[in-house]
Amino acid sequence: MLAIGVASLSTLACTNVSPPASATLDATRIPQFVQPLPIPAPMEPTGRDGDVVEYRIEARQFEQQILPPPLPTTTVWGYGREGDPSSFHSPSRTIEARSGEPVRVTWINALVDDDGDFLPHLLPVDATLHWADPGGHGHHVDADAVRYTGPVPTVTHVHGAHSFDHSDGHPEAWFLPDARDIPEGFRRRGPTYRTQGDAGEGAAVFEYPHDEPATTLWYHDHSLGMTRVNVYAGLAGMWILRDDVEDALGLPGPAPRIGDAEGTRYFEIPLVIQDRSFTNEGALAYPTSRTEFGDYDGPYAPDSDVPPIWNPEVFGDVMVVNGAAWPYLEVEPRLYRFRILNASDSRTLILHFSDDRARFVQIGGDGGLLSEAPVTHEELVVGPAERYDVLVDLSRFAEGDTITLLNRGPDEAWGGPHAMPPQDPADPTTTGRVMQLRVIARSDAGTEGAVPDTLPVSEVPTTALAPRDLVLIEEDVEGTDAPLHVMLGTLEEGALMWDAPATEVVQLGDTEVWRVANTTDDAHPIHLHLVQFRVLDRIPFDADAFSTAQERWLDGEGAQPVLEDFVTGAAIPALPQERGPKDTVMVWPGTITRFVATFDRAGEYVWHCHILEHEDNDMMRPLVITP
Ligand SMILES: [Cu+2]
Structure with a gap:
């Protein structure tokens, strides 16, 4: 009886309603360079607990003038300070922090309407992927339930941060809003949900040690199989860490500070660049x-x-x-x-x-x-x-x-x-x-700054361990050349789904070279959580011959292929723009891209492609660091 009740209620939240037919706004008709660049202010903390700076940050739905007036406003999602409607924007206010200064954020999923009922997604959610799936349908859903319209899971990841795994925004650590009408039988939290303190329903407390040097991080939603739509809807913002080393460089400034007077001139400005499309109604x-x-x-x-x-x-x-x-x-x-x-x-x-x-x-x-x-x-x-x-x-x-x-x-x-x-x-x-x-005319405002002649030298870590070999593999729809999805995999096992047992299991403290062989036609931005790595080089290889050999191996014929046997040219050293710590590397097609990282915090993390459609459709794998 219970099962039937759950099923029927779940169906209510899972329909294939199409949005009203609405033509896409012709981009050539949007006036260009008529709106001033919004410069995000810092997010305001809610207080301090000893050395820890505390925030309470909600994800909400609101209207924003993205297109120039008189074109309509756009309904978006974004983050803001709890109880301060004026602080909501997409991309959202910048978290400004200093190295060595820990931050604790209570992340609140406030995607509810004025009555406290859940807001359905602004965008089509495909319920046939490996995704958060609060209703527990599994991804083999009926034809009338392929588009999910139920309460929206969220979980925030600080991209590039040296985070604890419990606060990393693991894709299955999502949580639903504390809405009045969560359908019966729905899970309110994903299986890896954790909180550092009592957050109540619809929230999680995450802690960030900030034991890393100054850098430009960003925060965005990371829910399993729906990161693309949550980020496209607007859940992203900058997260900037500063330290004394950077302060001593004499760079131009200021950046925005809390309480700046209107009209303050800034000489350090974030540029968050995104491509979007709109309907004629501004959606x-x-x-x-x-x-x-x-x-x-x-x-x-x-x-x-x-x-x-x-x-x-x-x-x-x-x-x-x-x-x-x-x-x-x-x-x-x-x-x-x-x-x-x-x-x-x-x-x-x-x-x-x-x-x-x-x-x-x-x-x-x-x-x-x-x-x-x-x-x-x-x-x-x-x-x-x-x-x-x-x-x-x-x-x-x-x-x-x-x-x-x-x-x-x-x-x-x-x-x-x-x-x-x-x-x-x-x-x-x-x-x-x-x-x-x-x-415009020059002023005396701010700090002039100068281009530094030199920057501190940061060493590339070395290791005696054997490299870890990985493959990017595109799978076509059977019997066609239509792409089904791109996946991550190993030489031994080939392409692996998100939920296959972890294969990237690293010993805490180890430094490893990863060799990522791209057999697809596209470059993929490969991102590892937790670590900052150094790109070593890109080695050209015969991707087709390698793929053929790997398919034979997986079919039980021939030996497991060895990457060295398919190299076709000299390694292309890391680009000048990559001569520093990185968390995302463009793995070019036809190359074995090599990078080296030290895995210095134990926990269950992930690595994935940052083309969000790829990440959401199984181009993500566990990264486990064992103590
Ligand atoms: Cu990709």
């Missing part, structure tokens, strides 16, 4: 069906393994920076510090300026300062989730000049720098443009 537009990708016409789950809603990649046609479409920023003719984050779903950015007097002088990356010295780039490849800390010298410009930040990256999955045939760059009228800098 976020996101694919509602797999039929929007490629030429595969079905059948779909449950009649095949092909998810009916999920798409292999998603590309928006509007560039949004700090939550405004194609904004402009008034700049003085002097030195600026920009912390660039590519928070797109699938898009790799190849950034450059319209005037070659403006260049990126890179001082840092994902995990902190570059080693030895800054590196100057005319063009900067920024993969999904990567951060670049750059100085841009605008002193040779004059009041009235304008400079456009442009994007040459393709409007499709990036095939690496040697893609054949070469890929078309982004549409030069839309996604080829990011934002505009408008030069």
Whole structure:
């Protein structure tokens, strides 16, 4: 009897209702460079507990003017300070912290309406993936339940942080809002949910030791199988760590501080770049069906393994920076510090300026300062989730000049720098443009700063251990060349699902070299939780021959392949932009990309591709560090 009751109530929360038919807003009709760049203020703490800075941060739904008026507002999700509606924005306010200063956050899932009833997702949730699945249907759902419309699981991950596993935002540590109408039989918390203190329903307390150097981190939702839609809806923000080493460099500033007067001029500014699409009503537009990708016409789950809603990649046609479409920023003719984050779903950015007097002088990356010295780039490849800390010298410009930040990256999955045939760059009228800098009169505000001649040297760790070999494998829909999904795997076992037993099990304190062989046609931004690694090199290899040999091995014929046997050329050393600690590396197709990391905290973490569609469809595996 109970089982029947659960089933019928679950069905209520799981329907295949389609959104109202609504054409996508023509991106070429959106005026560009008419809205000022929003500059996120720091998130305000709620107090201190001894040395620990405490926050209470909610995820909520609200309206935001992303498109320039008179175009409509957009319903988004974002984080903000509990009880302070004015603090909510997407991307959300920046957590400003210092190394050695621990932070405790009570993360609250407040995705409820004014009556306290749960809010369904803004975007289509595909219930046929390996996903959070609070209703416990399993991913083999009936055709009328492939789109989930129930209460939304959330869990926050601080990307790049040296976190405890209990506070890392493990994908199965999600929790539902404390809504009045959670359907009977629903799990309110995922199987790995943990909290550091009594959080009550709909929340979790996470602690961050901040025992790492200054760097540019970011926080975003990480719920299993729905990270893409939770982040696309807006759940992301910057998380900046500072320390005395960085302070001593004499960099330009200030960055935003709590309580700044309106009109304060900033010379350190985060740039959170995302591609999005919109409907004519201003809503976020996101694919509602797999039929929007490629030429595969079905059948779909449950009649095949092909998810009916999920798409292999998603590309928006509007560039949004700090939550405004194609904004402009008034700049003085002097030195600026920009912390660039590519928070797109699938898009790799190849950034450059319209005037070659403006260049990126890179001082840092994902995990902190570059080693030895800054590196100057005319063009900067920024993969999904990567951060670049750059100085841009605008002193040779004059009041009235304008400079456009442009994007040459393709409007499709990036095939690496040697893609054949070469890929078309982004549409030069839309996604080829990011934002505009408008030069105004110089002031004496802030700290002038200078480009440092040198940066502290950080050593690349070495190890005597054998390398750990891993493979990126694309699986096609049986009997077609339509992509089913891309997966992570090992040489011995081939592609492995998220829930297969952990294979990346590392001894605490060990330093390992990982060799990731990419047999697919696309570059994948591979991200490890907990650690900051150093990229070593990329070794060209014969991916097709390797795949054939591995398939034979998995079919019980021939020997297990050895990567060395398929190498076709000399290793390409780590790029200048990678000469520092990183947590995300672009693994180019046709290469064995090598990086080295020291695994210095025990726990159950994950590693995954940061193309969010890939991550959500099994391109994620456990990373277990055993004491
Ligand atoms: Cu990927």
